[in-house]
Amino acid sequence: MKIFGASGHGKVVNAIAINNDIVVDGFVDDNYEQDSYLGIPVNNVSKTDKIIIGIGNNAIRKILAYKYEHQWHNALLHKSASVSLQSQIGLGTVVMPHAVINEAYAIGNHCIINTAAVVEHDCIVKDFVHISPNVTLCGGVVIDEGTHVGAGSVVIPGIKIGKWCTIGAGTVVIRDIPDYAVVVGNPGRIIKYNKGD
Known part of the structure; x- marks a missing residue:
């Protein structure tokens, strides 16, 4: 699973994934200078990845939800x-x-x-x-x-x-x-x- 958002809310979503024994193998973020977060790679999402949004802004979550509508966890x-x-x-x-x-x-x-x-x-x-x-x-x-x-x-x-x-x-x-x-x-x-x- 990958998490959109390599920042505070993404950190909490990652902790919940760990709590459920789910492996997060990457964060996705528009900060292109960031190559890892919490020791996890920051990279692009592929068409086979299951993803969840770790961003608190409701409008941004809606945009991402429609862009990647078939890949949601x-x-x-x-x-x-x-x-x-x-x-x-x-x-x-x-x-x-x-x-x-x-x-x-x-x-x-x-x-x-x-x-x-x-x-x-x-x-x-x-x-x-x-x-x-x-x-x-x-x-x-x-x-x-x-x-x-x-x-x-x-x-x-x-x-x-x-x-x-x-x-x-x-x-x-x-x-x-x-x-x-x-x-x-x-x-x-x-x-x-x-x-x-």
Whole structure:
């Protein structure tokens, strides 16, 4: 397996691979002067390589996902994560240490469920979403494509968050959020909108 991204997030993805006894035989990175990372070669990807993205930026993950759509590794789950057998987890998704996914309906492709995040029952997390460390998604939450939920945020039950939103660290989301909104505070309030597609 190869990992896109020879930097901080790639380092964590590599640790999860080691935790699962998966051999990482290369990193792929656009820093062409870097020939190794963590003692592992940095090189190109071939058409036969299985790959996973070790890049935190949701938009970059989406670009790479479509460019290499037939080569993705299955979801990569740290052994300390608690994941319900009833959950569906998409290709290329990474579940970090001590995350909890309880009877979630579906986690999409190329998502990040970060350290100690909690995804409660009946949640839907769509493709390219990043759930940051210590986030709590209460039951029945829907997070649309590309949204980033900042560290320590709480989303109350039944809330729907649109696509490509940014939820600031520590935000408490108590009402539905439209596409592209940037939300901060307790209770969460929209302060601006991200640029659309």
